[in-house]
Amino acid sequence: MAERRLSHAYMLLGPEGPARDGAARRLAAALLCGQTEPPCGVCRDCRKALSGIHPDVALVTREQGEKGPKQDITVGQIRAMTADAVLAPNEAARKVYVISPADRMNQQAQNALLKALEDPPGHACFILCAAAPDALLSTVRSRCVRAEMEAERDARQEGISELARAYLEAAASGDVCQVALACMSRAGLSREDTEAFADEVKSAICDILCGRAGDMGLDRARLRKLDALMDKTADYLRHNVQPKQIFGMLAAETLR
Template sequence: MRGLEVLAGNPQAKHRLSAGRGLSHAYILSGPAGSGKHTLAGLLARALVCSGRGEAPCGACPDCRKAAAGVHPDVITIGEAGKDISVAMVRALRSDAYIRPNEAPRKVYLLPDAHTMNQSAQNALLKLLEEGPPYAAFLLLAENAGAILPTVRSRCETLTLSPVTEAEARAALAARFPDRPAQEIADAARRCEGLIGRGIALLEGGGRTREVQDQAARLAALLLEGPELTALEFCTGLEKWEREDLCALLEETVEQVRAGLGRPWEPRRAMALIGRLEEVRRSLDFHVGAGHVAGWLCAGSFSF
């Protein structure tokens, strides 16, 4: 598999995924929060749906690109943050798995909170792992693989991610934040205790506020689902926003649309919206006013 350098440290996991071996149809990615489970799951999902030539993920085929943008119809996230994955959800997943992939050679199910499945939910999944269609692939994320039943574990390849060394954390954070002073990077690398995700959160200032997240969710839903009048009102209201808040809102909205795979948003429209939001966000770097931004969003809102 290509692209493993996106994951810091973890030579053992990388070795098991490196060239010369095909990919399994089911993985358990375990390790503490911030250790790279989501990063690796993203890479595996791209590798599984890639339709390019040579070693996957090629990074250039439409499947790789859509998966990277978080809008591939055959990469399906199961579950919602803060809620357990129920047996009903696994049964729905099972019926869905028997519908052939839309575009990619495979259909990938990502379970970011696999540890929240109770025994019945896990048993329902086990049946699918044993008898499911050959194109279905599963990525189960859990802080502790012990939360997954041994019967399920025996059907999956388990990759355990560990905290990286301080030097590895420094290198990974410096690559991700090339403009930050070396001292800040070194501080974050020391404080994150080998968990890159935590280091990133430290350098990003603890992430965006809850309010920005809520507003972004509203904006995304309004632009993609309407109603038009409410969307127009919302966008017009942005005229009064400060530039910095507007940047944060647009960036957060892009992230949420990317993450919004579980919702019934049509991928092409979601991609178009991401493109437009990014364009509008960039315009803010060139001293375009909030009024213009509001106007552009209004004008483009209904053409996705």
């Protein structure tokens, strides 16, 4: 584990989704856990931060409107965050604010954040998660340290495993068509992620069929159906169909 100099602001680049959320949690844990990367994963701060329940890790995200998340992260939200950031941490040595999606901060919000980044309270760290960093002011970008690639890659794989597990659990509790619908909501996955995801699910199915991963409450008929779905996914990918379309086709088929 390497000691590293602590920065007040980090930029985590990548598409919105469980992989980036996982990477942000790991980075938050690393910041609370003795300044090491990767985080130890066993201390109290790590465990709480990794499970998303640490009182000194706050998520700043778009507020929910009636029809889903609102357009922007507002200046009011950023001001509330910076007001909170001057207060002492609850139990850790510092406080971490995860701003996600940071590229949805409007201009005013970014200007308010910039003030905090120029003169940050000693114990405050900010993690900006963004898919389109160009949407951020260059003055904001230049104050952020790019978070390390390796941790991101690990977290990406972790995110896919999580997704594969969620997929199998959904299949255990409900109809296979629900699973395909759940996948559609994840259609932001890249082609590479979708391939990795299909592989993960296949190997999880294989483990269960061979009785190696315990009983997930899936009967064999359902597993075969899932297996067939994954075969189809692989087939579509071979024919250069985009992930979004694939999940759409799978949903349509299973809804039939």
